[in-house]
Amino acid sequence: MTDLNPYDAVLLLSFGGPEKPEDVVPFLRNVTAGRGIPDSRLEEVGEHYYAFGGRSPINDQNRALLAALRAELAERGVTVPVAWGNRNWDPYLTDSLRELHDAGARRVLTLVTSAYASYSGCRQYREDIAAALGTLAEEGRYLEVDKIRPYFNAPGFVEANVDAVVGAYERLGVPPSPDAPLVFVTHSIPTTMEVASGVGNPASYSGQHLDVAAVVASRAAERLGASIPWELAYCSRSGTPFTPWTEPDVGRSVTALHAGGARHVVLAPIGFISDHMEVIYDLDTEAREVADELGMPMERAATAGTHPAFVSGLVDLLLERAGSDRGEVPERPTVGVLGPWHDVCPSGCCYRQAGVDSGVPAACERSDAMLTVA
Numbered sequence: 001m002t003d004l005n006p007y008d009a010v011l012l013l014s015f016g017g018p019e020k021p022e023d024v025v026p027f028l029r030n031v032t033a034g035r036g037i038p039d040s041r042l043e044e045v046g047e048h049y050y051a052f053g054g055r056s057p058i059n060d061q062n063r064a065l066l067a068a069l070r071a072e073l074a075e076r077g078v079t080v081p082v083a084w085g086n087r088n089w090d091p092y093l094t095d096s097l098r099e100l101h102d103a104g105a106r107r108v109l110t111l112v113t114s115a116y117a118s119y120s121g122c123r124q125y126r127e128d129i130a131a132a133l134g135t136l137a138e139e140g141r142y143l144e145v146d147k148i149r150p151y152f153n154a155p156g157f158v159e160a161n162v163d164a165v166v167g168a169y170e171r172l173g174v175p176p177s178p179d180a181p182l183v184f185v186t187h188s189i190p191t192t193m194e195v196a197s198g199v200g201n202p203a204s205y206s207g208q209h210l211d212v213a214a215v216v217a218s219r220a221a222e223r224l225g226a227s228i229p230w231e232l233a234y235c236s237r238s239g240t241p242f243t244p245w246t247e248p249d250v251g252r253s254v255t256a257l258h259a260g261g262a263r264h265v266v267l268a269p270i271g272f273i274s275d276h277m278e279v280i281y282d283l284d285t286e287a288r289e290v291a292d293e294l295g296m297p298m299e300r301a302a303t304a305g306t307h308p309a310f311v312s313g314l315v316d317l318l319l320e321r322a323g324s325d326r327g328e329v330p331e332r333p334t335v336g337v338l339g340p341w342h343d344v345c346p347s348g349c350c351y352r353q354a355g356v357d358s359g360v361p362a363a364c365e366r367s368d369a370m371l372t373v374a
């Protein structure tokens with residue numbers, strides 16, 4: 001039988017986003033607390049949100065994913081509560097965990113809305129979990145939280161992205177070729193974070209993307225009947241101009257492809273799982289302006305969203321993790337060459353800066369037993 005034992009609750013853990021104009025500034029303060037992001041960048045990012053009525057689509061997308069996960073779990077006979085909590089906005093992680101605790105949960109299995117391993121997509125969420133568990137322990141509420149492995153190379157996520165690339169070329173109406181190349185896009189991160197993401201892992205953040213991109217491109221090419229020239233670009237750089245971040249920016253990439261003779265382009269945001277602000281602003285608004293100015297028809301591939309293969313793949317990962325925890329040896333399917341990531345992070349995994357232990361406690365790693373003693 002399908003069984004989430006020993007876990008008695010599931011938590012969808014995400015970034016959070018503002019829901020109305022008054023939320024924008026306090027949300028940005030939460031995101032950037034102690035991060036050294038210049039005020040000018042914050043004002044600029046605030047404008048992105050105001051341009052969409054002060055509301056990020058991310059919360060509604062998480063509500064939809066939550067509903068889809070509940071339905072898929074129920075379909076498989078798993079009836080545990082499934083909650084949703086955020087790092088930066090209501091519903092906050094601590095409140096969601098408190099509610100789960102008070103409803104009787106003691107062992108919670110988390111999945112974060114970030115598919116790749118890096119400080120921003122892995123350790124930072126684990127730091128938030130540790131902080132929340134600390135707060136709850138002070139209240140006399142004890143919980144243990146585990147997290148599923150990063151799922152960028154899980155078959156369901158990849159299948160959703162293959163469908164998305166095929167769909168984008170169909171809308172473009174032009175087959176893939178050097179005239180119509182594919183640009184995979186993900187969130188830029190500081191190069192120090194990029195280096196740190198590879199320490200103790202089979203590949204760094206960008207290496208993980210390259211591995212998935214190669215598979216997505218070749219499977220989409222098979223379905224489209226033409227090979228796909230592709231590259232990886234980045235969006236949403238912040239920080240000061242003096243700090244190096246992963247490059248090229250997607251706008252530069254599109255411009256360079258045009259200069260090299262391309263006259264159409266497809267963007268595939270494989271770094272993101274839903275059409276949140278980074279996608280609708282940085283790609284659908286900013287990158288589209290670049291393509292429009294060049295007179296280059298552009299299609300943007302869908303994100304995984306609530307694609308059935310993605311949702312059912314996430315449930316597979318929850319069940320897989322439960323099986324491992326029971327001492328079974330479940331299959332851990334992946335695509336590409338890197339293989340499955342660790343279920344439990346090694347203690348030095350995904351620092352913000354390689355070799356620099358910030359001293360901030362992080363949950364879901366090998367040395368966190370103390371945090372979870374009930």
Ligand SMILES: CC1=C(CCC(=O)O)c2cc3nc(cc4[nH]c(cc5[nH]c(cc1n2)c(C)c5CCC(=O)O)c(CCC(=O)O)c4C)C(CCC(=O)O)=C3C
Nearest residue numbers: 015017035045056058113114120121187189238276277278
């Ligand atoms: C790798 C990565 C992901 C993908 C993985 C994942 O999904 O987690 C991601 C997702 C997201 N990032 C988001 C929003 C923001 N990220 C910021 C800032 C930063 N992101 C970073 C990295 C990432 N971010 C980094 C290294 C910074 C610099 C500050 C720091 O070093 O920590 C800032 C501050 C202003 C700015 O500088 O842009 C904002 C507002 C939203 C919400 C969108 C919405 O509201 O719809 C989402 C899903």
Ligand SMILES: [Fe+2]
Nearest residue numbers: 120187236278
């Ligand atoms: Fe971000």
